Amino acid sequence: MSSVDLSEVVAKIPKSSRSSISTQLVDILLNAKGGDKLPSSLAKSFLYLWQKDKLEEDEGMEVLLRAALALDAEATLKQLKESNLGEVADVIQKAQQKGVI
Amino acid sequence: MVNFGIEFVPKDVYWRTVYYAIQAEKGGFDNLWITDHFINRSVYVTLTLILNYTDKIKVGTGVTNPFLISPIVTASNIASLNEVAPGRVVCGIGAGDLTTLEQAGVQVTKPLSAMREAVQMINTLLKGEGLQNFEGTVFKVKSAKLAFKVRNPIPIYIGAQGAKMLKLAGEMGDGVLINASNPADIREAVELVKEGASAAGRSMDKIDVAAYTAFSIHENEEKAFKAAMPVVAFIVAGAPDPVLEKHHINLEAAKKIKDSLVKGDFPTAFSAVTREMAESFSLYGTPAQCVEKISQILKAGVTQFVVGSPIGSNVRKAIDLVVKEVIPHFR
Numbered sequence: 001m002s003s004v005d006l007s008e009v010v011a012k013i014p015k016s017s018r019s020s021i022s023t024q025l026v027d028i029l030l031n032a033k034g035g036d037k038l039p040s041s042l043a044k045s046f047l048y049l050w051q052k053d054k055l056e057e058d059e060g061m062e063v064l065l066r067a068a069l070a071l072d073a074e075a076t077l078k079q080l081k082e083s084n085l086g087e088v089a090d091v092i093q094k095a096q097q098k099g100v101i
Numbered sequence: 102m103v104n105f106g107i108e109f110v111p112k113d114v115y116w117r118t119v120y121y122a123i124q125a126e127k128g129g130f131d132n133l134w135i136t137d138h139f140i141n142r143s144v145y146v147t148l149t150l151i152l153n154y155t156d157k158i159k160v161g162t163g164v165t166n167p168f169l170i171s172p173i174v175t176a177s178n179i180a181s182l183n184e185v186a187p188g189r190v191v192c193g194i195g196a197g198d199l200t201t202l203e204q205a206g207v208q209v210t211k212p213l214s215a216m217r218e219a220v221q222m223i224n225t226l227l228k229g230e231g232l233q234n235f236e237g238t239v240f241k242v243k244s245a246k247l248a249f250k251v252r253n254p255i256p257i258y259i260g261a262q263g264a265k266m267l268k269l270a271g272e273m274g275d276g277v278l279i280n281a282s283n284p285a286d287i288r289e290a291v292e293l294v295k296e297g298a299s300a301a302g303r304s305m306d307k308i309d310v311a312a313y314t315a316f317s318i319h320e321n322e323e324k325a326f327k328a329a330m331p332v333v334a335f336i337v338a339g340a341p342d343p344v345l346e347k348h349h350i351n352l353e354a355a356k357k358i359k360d361s362l363v364k365g366d367f368p369t370a371f372s373a374v375t376r377e378m379a380e381s382f383s384l385y386g387t388p389a390q391c392v393e394k395i396s397q398i399l400k401a402g403v404t405q406f407v408v409g410s411p412i413g414s415n416v417r418k419a420i421d422l423v424v425k426e427v428i429p430h431f432r
Contacts, residue, residue, distance in 0.1 A: 026120075030417055035114040043116040051123050051154050 006101070010061045012088050018056040024079050025064040026055070032071035042067045065092075069101070103399055103431050106132035106311060106407035107420070108163050111142035115150055118142070121416055122151040126158040128424030129432075132405060134163025134193060134278075134313075137170075138201055145178050152186040159189050163313070163407075164260035164278060166197030167219035168207045173245050175219075176226035180251045188253050192227075193278055194219060195260025200339065213265050215239040220257055220273050227255050258311065264293050271297025276309035278407070282384045283348070284397040287312050291402045311405035312398050316412055317385040318419050318427070328414040329385040330374040331367070336382040337374065338362050348381035388426035395427065406431075 013021060029038075029046070038046075046067050049060040068076040073096065080089040095101035107125045111118050122133055133151065137144040148160050160182075165175055175194065183190040196212035203209075218237035225232055231246035256275035261267045270277035271294040279290045291310055298305055315336065317329035337350065338359035345355050354373060361370035379385055384394050395406055413419025 027415075027417065030117055030120065031415075035117055038114070038116065043114075047116055047119050047123065047154050050120060 005095070006065065007058060007062050009088055009091050010058050010065065012091075013061060013085060017083060017085070018061060021080075021083055021085070022055045022061065022064055024083065025068045025076065028068045028072050028075050028079065029064070032068075032075070034071065038067055038071055042070065103403065104131035104309075104405040105423075105428055105431075106130060106134055106313075106405050107412070107423075108134040108136065108313065108407055108409040109147075110136045110138075110410050111144065111147040112140075115142060115147060118147055119150050119154050121420060122158070122160075123154055124417065124420050126155045128420060129428055130158060130408075130424075132191075132311075132407070133158050133160045134407060134409075135160070136410075137162050137165040138198070139169065139205060140201070145182060148182055148190075149185055152182070152189065157189070159191060160186075161191035161193045161258065164193040164195040164197075164258070166195055166202070167215050167240075168197050168202055168209055169205060172219040172222040172240065173226065173232075173242065176223045177247060179223070179255060180227055180247055180249065183251060183253070183255055184249075191256045191258055191276070192223060193258040193260055193276075194223070195278070195280075196266065198339075211239050213269060216259065216266065217269060217273065220259065223257060227251050256309070258309070260313070261290070261294075267293035268297030268300070270294055271299070271303070271305075271308065272301040274308060276311060276405070278311050278313040279403075280313050282312075282314040282316070282409075283381050284394070284401065287398050287403065288401040295402075305402070309405055310403050311407050312401075312403045313407040314398075314409050315383040316391075316408045316410075317383060318388060318391050318413050318422050320387060320422070322385075322387050322390065324414055325385040325387065325390075326376065326379055328411050329379050329383040330371045332411050333374045333379045333382050334358050334362065334367075334370045337378050338370070340382075348377070350375075350378055350381060354378075388422050391423075391427055392430045395431070399431070 045063045049055050049063055054060045055064060077089045107130045109118050109121055125133055135144045135147050144162050151160055179192045196216055218240045226247050229250055232242045233244055235242040258276035258278050259270035259274035260278040261270045262280040267290050277294050279287055281287050281290055295305055315332045317325045319325035337355050342352055345352055358370045358373045408423055
């Protein structure tokens with residue numbers, strides 16, 4: 001899976017659930033251990049999109065997913081499944097197993 | 102109308118502090134304060150980043166001190182910060198935390214004189230004037246001048262707790278950061294600021310009086326209390342006996358907390374914090390309780406209420422509660 005493919009994964013997240021999903025992913029980001037492990041480019045994108053109120057848009061959801069997976073993949077996948085986004089979680093999990101994400 | 106400020110301790114990675122800063126601005130906070138302790142991330146790096154990701158919130162050091170950082174360097178730092186967002190920067194300065202300064206091997210002498218001189222020096226340099234043969238009792242400067250222009254006035258806030266420092270703030274400060282959370286303490290403090298202002302022939306209208314509280318909010322009062330316990334433990338441990346007695350706090354209980362902290366036994370220290378201690382040295386509770394307590398504080402003549410650390414067990418949710426259920430009561 002390439003970075004482009006993750007945007008396709010994001011497209012599977014319904015607009016109606018993006019507000020709650022983005023908040024849950026933000027909480028994973030804010031509370032995960034090892035915050036210094038977040039790549040600087042992702043941190044900057046995250047802050048920029050938050051400032052511009054774009055975290056619920058495609059670009060924002062993609063950055064949130066990438067960042068949350070980078071800091072706590074297990075919690076991120078669990079959260080997606082609990083939010084009835086099992087299909088999204090499965091795609092990401094398979095990509096992880098192949099080592100392409 | 103009262104302004105709302107918020108304080109962050111930059112003990113976590115920069116992007117988390119900046120996230121909360123953006124959240125605070127979106128929620129209508131007017132001022133943002135970043136603490137300055139060498140054990141944490143740099144206050145100026147943090148503030149620079151915050152200014153880059155926000156548009157209107159005013160920011161300042163909350164507070165720096167003249168012992169570890171020369172007032173000349175502080176003037177340069179504040180002026181540089183002001184270039185990032187002209188008109189949105191203020192300088193908060195206080196005598197500093199004795200324990201931290203001692204750890205750093207810095208001797209604190211004549212704190213009142215040091216603060217008076219530091220404020221004079223910073224003010225002079227920020228105005229673009231030079232310090233020539235400055236002969237204070239604590240600071241002596243042969244010659245110093247910023248090599249760049251500061252295009253707008255930068256307010257200086259004095260962090261204060263003791264009577265003399267509060268009076269000094271009234272005499273010299275554009276603002277005062279009253280380090281207290283209890284309404285009675287804040288009432289007394291404001292009176293002392295007024296005395297200082299009156300003695301200097303200044304109007305209180307020119308002074309932003311900020312209650313810089315140790316704040317904790319949660320929908321569940323018990324959780325708000327628990328989140329406040331660590332901060333209160335440190336405050337109790339550092340408080341002189343007369344202050345503890347004034348609040349009817351058992352000196353033996355306070356000593357046990359201090360001893361536990363010294364040993365590094367934080368769980369014992371934190372769990373020994375009582376409701377009485379938390380009521381004396383923090384403002385905690387449900388949103389409705391916080392509204393009631395803030396209302397009492399505002400009656401003292403406070404013009405800025407600062408939501409200080411710890412804010413809550415979950416900072417994002419706590420800010421959200423303040424924004425949705427507290428600030429609207431005062432706007």
